[in-house]
Amino acid sequence: MARYFSIFLTFARACLVRDMTFRANFVLECLTSLGWMSMNLAFYLLVFQFTPEIGKGTGWTREPFFAFVATGLIINSIVQALFMPSAEELTEMVRTGGLDGVLVQPLDAQFLLSMHRVDFSSFANGLVGVGLLGWAVSRMDHTPPATAWLLYPFLILCGVAILYALVIMLAAATILLGRNQSLYDFWFYLTNFSRYPAEIYAGPWGGPLRALCTFVIPILLVVNVPARVIALPLEGQAWGLVWLAVTAAMASLVVSRIVFQTALAKYRSASS
Amino acid sequence: MHNSSGDARTVAAVIEVEDLAKSYRVFDKPEGLAASVKSLFHRPSRTVEALKGVSLTVGRGEFVALLGPNGAGKTTFLKLLSGIITPTRGTARVLGHVPWERADDFRRRFALVMGQKNQLWWDLPAAESFRLHREIYRIEPGRFERTRDELVDLLGVRKLVLQPVRDLSLGERMKLELVAALLHEPEVLFLDEPTIGLDVVAQHALHQFLAHIQVERRMTIVLTTHYMKDVAALCHRAIVITDGSILYDGSLDQIVDRFTTHKIVTLDLDGTPTAADFAHLGFPCEVRGPRVTLRIDRQRIADVLPEILRGRQVRDVSVEDVPLEEIVAALFRSGAAGAARAPAEARA
Ligand SMILES: Nc1ncnc2c1ncn2[C@@H]1O[C@H](COP(=O)(O)OP(=O)(O)OP(=O)(O)O)[C@@H](O)[C@H]1O
Numbered sequence: 001m002a003r004y005f006s007i008f009l010t011f012a013r014a015c016l017v018r019d020m021t022f023r024a025n026f027v028l029e030c031l032t033s034l035g036w037m038s039m040n041l042a043f044y045l046l047v048f049q050f051t052p053e054i055g056k057g058t059g060w061t062r063e064p065f066f067a068f069v070a071t072g073l074i075i076n077s078i079v080q081a082l083f084m085p086s087a088e089e090l091t092e093m094v095r096t097g098g099l100d101g102v103l104v105q106p107l108d109a110q111f112l113l114s115m116h117r118v119d120f121s122s123f124a125n126g127l128v129g130v131g132l133l134g135w136a137v138s139r140m141d142h143t144p145p146a147t148a149w150l151l152y153p154f155l156i157l158c159g160v161a162i163l164y165a166l167v168i169m170l171a172a173a174t175i176l177l178g179r180n181q182s183l184y185d186f187w188f189y190l191t192n193f194s195r196y197p198a199e200i201y202a203g204p205w206g207g208p209l210r211a212l213c214t215f216v217i218p219i220l221l222v223v224n225v226p227a228r229v230i231a232l233p234l235e236g237q238a239w240g241l242v243w244l245a246v247t248a249a250m251a252s253l254v255v256s257r258i259v260f261q262t263a264l265a266k267y268r269s270a271s272s
Numbered sequence: 273m274h275n276s277s278g279d280a281r282t283v284a285a286v287i288e289v290e291d292l293a294k295s296y297r298v299f300d301k302p303e304g305l306a307a308s309v310k311s312l313f314h315r316p317s318r319t320v321e322a323l324k325g326v327s328l329t330v331g332r333g334e335f336v337a338l339l340g341p342n343g344a345g346k347t348t349f350l351k352l353l354s355g356i357i358t359p360t361r362g363t364a365r366v367l368g369h370v371p372w373e374r375a376d377d378f379r380r381r382f383a384l385v386m387g388q389k390n391q392l393w394w395d396l397p398a399a400e401s402f403r404l405h406r407e408i409y410r411i412e413p414g415r416f417e418r419t420r421d422e423l424v425d426l427l428g429v430r431k432l433v434l435q436p437v438r439d440l441s442l443g444e445r446m447k448l449e450l451v452a453a454l455l456h457e458p459e460v461l462f463l464d465e466p467t468i469g470l471d472v473v474a475q476h477a478l479h480q481f482l483a484h485i486q487v488e489r490r491m492t493i494v495l496t497t498h499y500m501k502d503v504a505a506l507c508h509r510a511i512v513i514t515d516g517s518i519l520y521d522g523s524l525d526q527i528v529d530r531f532t533t534h535k536i537v538t539l540d541l542d543g544t545p546t547a548a549d550f551a552h553l554g555f556p557c558e559v560r561g562p563r564v565t566l567r568i569d570r571q572r573i574a575d576v577l578p579e580i581l582r583g584r585q586v587r588d589v590s591v592e593d594v595p596l597e598e599i600v601a602a603l604f605r606s607g608a609a610g611a612a613r614a615p616a617e618a619r620a
Pocket residue numbers: 268269270271272296297298320321322340341342343344345346347348349
C-alpha cells in the first residue's frame with residue numbers, strides 16, 4: 001500500500017515537472033476550464049431569474065442548488081485530475097501497443113493504467129467548487145449539522161469511486177475493442193445525468209430513467225447524495241440514499257475490477 | 273533468491289515451451305460503401321495463425337537467437353513468454369511460472385525490450401524513469417545506484433541521463449532503454465529487434481555490452497533480429513521460425529554444416545583468367561577481373577584445391593563457408609515453400 005502511494009507520488013511529481021516545463025500550456029488549460037465553468041454558473045444564475053426553485057417543493061432553491069453545483073465541481077475535478085487523462089491515454093496505448101510495457105511490470109495494471117497521469121489544471125475547478133460551496137452554505141436558510149459535514153467528504157469519495165468504476169469499465173472496453181473514441185463521448189453523455197438534482201427526472205419517462213440511473217448505472221447517486229446531505233435537511237429518506245451510495249460505490253468498484261481483469265486477459269496487443 | 277552455485281554445466285531449464293500456439297481472429301475491412309454496409313451485418317473474418325505449436329527448452333545462461341522472416345511469429349512468441357498475451361493452445365513456463373498468469377514474482381525477474389517501442393517517459397530525463405523503475409521493482413537504493421552507475425558507464429551514456437528523452441537520438445535512447453530494463457537485474461531478458469535502425473557503431477557497442485552483461489550475470493537471453501551480425505557476434509544457438517513453426521533449432525555452426533553443401537573458394541590470379549579455364553572442374557564459377565570465385569562441394573575441396581592451384585600464378589586464395597545471411601535466407605525461402613503447400617489460413 002505504502003509502495004503504491006509512493007509510486008503514485010512519483011507519477012504525480014513527473015506530471016508536475018512536465019506541466020511546469022510547458023507552463024504556458026498549463027495556464028491556458030486552467031483558464032479554459034475555468035472559463036467553461038463560469039459560463040455554466042452564469043447560465044444557472046440566469047435560470048434563477050425566472051424561477052425561485054428547481055421543481056416545486058423539492059427544496060432546490062438558489063443557494064442549495066449552488067451547493068449542489070459546487071459538489072459536482074469538486075467531484076468532477078477530482079475525477080478529471082486523477083483518472084481521465086490516464087484513461088484517455090489508454091486508447092493510444094492500446095492502439096500503439098504501449099500497454100505491453102505496462103503488463104510486464106510487477107505492479108497492478110489497473111492501478112498503473114488509471115493513475116499514471118495527473119492533470120493538475122483540473123484541480124482549479126475543484127478549488128472554485130470549494131469556494132462556491134462555502135458561499136452557498138453560508139447563505140442557505142438551513143445550517144448543515146455536524147453529521148452532515150462528517151458524511152460529506154466520505155460521500156464525495158463514494159461519488160468519485162462510482163465515476164472511477166465507470167472510467168475503468170470504459171477502459172476495459174477500450175482494451176477489448178482495440179480502439180474507442182465513441183465510448184468517451186458516451187462518458188460525457190452519462191455524466192451529464194449526474195449534473196442535475198434527481199428530482200428533475202419525473203413523469204412517465206423520467207421515473208424509469210431515474211430508476212435506471214440509480215440502480216443499474218448509479219450515476220445519479222454521484223453528486224446527488226453528498227449534495228443533498230449538505231444542502232437539505234438530513235432526515236428519513238436521506239439516510240436511505242447514504243446507504244445506497246455506499247453500497248453502489250462498493251459494488252461498482254468490484255464489478256469494474258472484474259470486468260477490467262477479464263479485458264486484460266483478452267488483450268490482443270497490436271502487432272509491431 | 274535462486275541458487276546459482278553448483279555445476280555450471282547443469283543446464284536448468286529456464287524456459288520450457290510445449291506446443292505453444294496463438295491465433296488471431298481478424299476482420300477484413302471491405303472496400304467500398306455497399307460492402308461496408310453489408311459488413312455491418314456480417315463481418316467477414318479469418319483466423320491468422322501467428323504461432324502454430326512451438327516446443328523448446330532454453331537453459332539458464334543460454335543466449336538464443338530467434339530468426340525468421342517478417343510475420344514469422346517471433347514477436348508473438350516473445351509476447352507469449354512475457355505474459356502480454358494468452359495462447360490459444362499449449363503451455364509455457366518461464367522461471368517456473370506460467371507467464372500469462374502475470375505473477376508479480378515472475379515479472380520481477382525478467383525484462384522485455386522492444387526495439388520499436390519506447391518505455392521511457394518521453395518528456396522527462398531518463399533518470400526520472402529509472403527512479404520510477406526503482407519503486408516499481410522495489411530495488412534497494414544502494415543497490416539501485418550501483419547497478420545504474422555500472423550500466424550507464426558500460427554503455428557510455430552517463431551524460432544523457434539528465435536530458436529529456438525526446439531530445440535523444442534513436443541509438444542513445446535504445447541504450448537508456450536497456451539500462452532501464454536491466455536495473456532490477458533480471459534473470460531472463462527478451463530482446464525484440466534491439467538493434468533496429470542503429471548504425472554499425474551503435475550496433476557493435478550494444479553487442480559488446482550484451483555479451484559482457486550476459487556472461488557476468490549468467491543471464492538467459494532470447495533475442496530476435498534481422499541482422500546476422502547480431503547473431504554471429506552473440507549467440508551460440510539459433511532458432512529459425514517461419515510461418516509460425518520452428519524450422520531449425522541448433523548451434524549456429526551446425527546451421528552451416530547442415531544446410532550448405534559447398535564452400536566458396538576465391539582466387540586472385542596474375543593475368544586475365546576466363547570462366548572457360550575452370551569449366552572442366554564442373555563447379556559454378558564466376559570471374560571478375562583477376563578474381564575467380566568457385567563454389568565447390570565440401571567433400572571434394574581437399575582433392576580439387578591442389579588441382580586448381582597447380583600451374584597457376586596465385587596471389588591470394590581463400591576458402592570460406594557460405595555467408596550466414598545466404599544460408600538463412602535460403603532457409604526462410606524453404607519454409608515459405610513448405611507453407612505454400614499447406615493450407616495456411618482457415619476460412620471462418
Ligand atoms: N494483434 C494481432 N492481431 C492480428 N494479427 C496479428 C496480431 N499480432 C500479430 N499478428 C499476426 O501474426 C503474425 C506474426 O506476427 P509477429 O509480429 O509475431 O511477426 P514477427 O516474426 O515478429 O515479424 P517481424 O519480423 O516483421 O517483426 C503476422 O502475420 C501478424 O499479422
